[in-house]
Amino acid sequence: MSSAPFIAVNAEAILRRHGLTSFAALWDLDAELVDEPNRARGGISRVSRLRLADEQGQEQVFYLKRQSNYLIRTLRHPLGQSTVAREFQNIKTCARLCIPALDVAFFGERRQNGELQAILLTRDLEGYAPLDYWYQRWDELDYRLRQNMISASAALVARLHASKAVHFSLYPKHVFLKPLPDGMGARFIDLEKLRLQHFSRGGFQRDLDALNRRSKEPSRTQRLRFLLSYLGKERVDAEVRRWVARVLKRSARKNKGR
Known part of the structure; x- marks a missing residue:
């Protein structure tokens, strides 16, 4: 049937x-x-x-x-x-x-x-490639393209979390990017585990931690730029420091448990 x-x-x-x-x-x-x-x-x-x-x-x-x-x-x-x-x-x-x-x-x-x-x-997401594909070529990309990719990825995750949704499997291979004449296209794949989460930020931290731990190429400065873009900030302030501390604390706990 x-x-x-x-x-x-x-x-x-x-x-x-x-x-x-x-x-x-x-x-x-x-x-x-x-x-x-x-x-x-x-x-x-x-x-x-x-x-x-x-x-x-x-x-x-x-x-x-x-x-x-x-x-x-x-x-x-x-x-x-x-x-x-x-x-x-x-x-x-x-x-x-x-x-x-x-x-x-x-x-x-x-x-x-x-x-x-x-x-x-x-x-097929024609012309798109996952973040880990771009990371393999990170040193070959020009400065502007790398910055656009960081900003586009951050904006995509920020839009997800602003909608009270959590990916719960947010690895670089699940964020697809496509250079465009006027910017950067960005999409999610592998949405099997996505859930709405209205009352807790724990899922947001989990997403950011997973993406941070699996992203080997970007420098610490570029990772900070991602977080600034995600939070809609132009410079580091107390809120940014709190988020850095949360993500690093979760990453340390995950790495210790391996």
């Missing part, structure tokens, strides 16, 4: 052109795997790259995530929920809050032979 899938308006034509508007068609599709299937949570998750030509012959690239019994259990879903269902809901939350993230083309679930199967199809 399955319910009607979600199909984005701007993806329906190209999916229909290739006969891929049904759950079964996408589930049975032979597509190029991005990496080895992930076997965990009592199930399996596979991610494939899908290249489709539109009416003009232009190639459009999508990422197809297919899961079987790949579940997360929460108080709201004690029997389990597919992780792509949670990610789909969180992407919709980001869209509602005007937080740049992935663009969903298709989402659907079905129960088949005792398994919960789920599909999430998202558009």
Whole structure:
């Protein structure tokens, strides 16, 4: 049994052109795997790259995530929920809050032979690359580009937290950046763990700590510039010092626990 899938308006034509508007068609599709299937949570998750030509012959690239019994259990879903269902809901939350993230083309679930199967199809972030990609080339980037990347990343995280949302898996590989003629594009990916958190700053500190600990390249001055941009400050003051102390304290505790 399955319910009607979600199909984005701007993806329906190209999916229909290739006969891929049904759950079964996408589930049975032979597509190029991005990496080895992930076997965990009592199930399996596979991610494939899908290249489709539109009416003009232009190639459009999508990422197809297919899961079987790949579940997360929460108080709201004690029997389990597919992780792509949670990610789909969180992407919709980001869209509602005007937080740049992935663009969903298709989402659907079905129960088949005792398994919960789920599909999430998202558009390729054309021209974007994760922060860790840029970090590998950090010394080759000019000063202005590095500053723009720091400012754009900080602004993206600040927008997330201003909306009372926490990523809860904020690593450099989950922040995507794209140089633009008039600035820098920035988006989040991997939103499976995102949650709204209205009454505590603990999650915000956790996000900042995770990003700080996993960011090897930026200098201490550049890290401070990130925090200044995040807080909307032009210079260090008492509030900035408090935030530096909080993040460093959490980082020290995490490093000690390794």
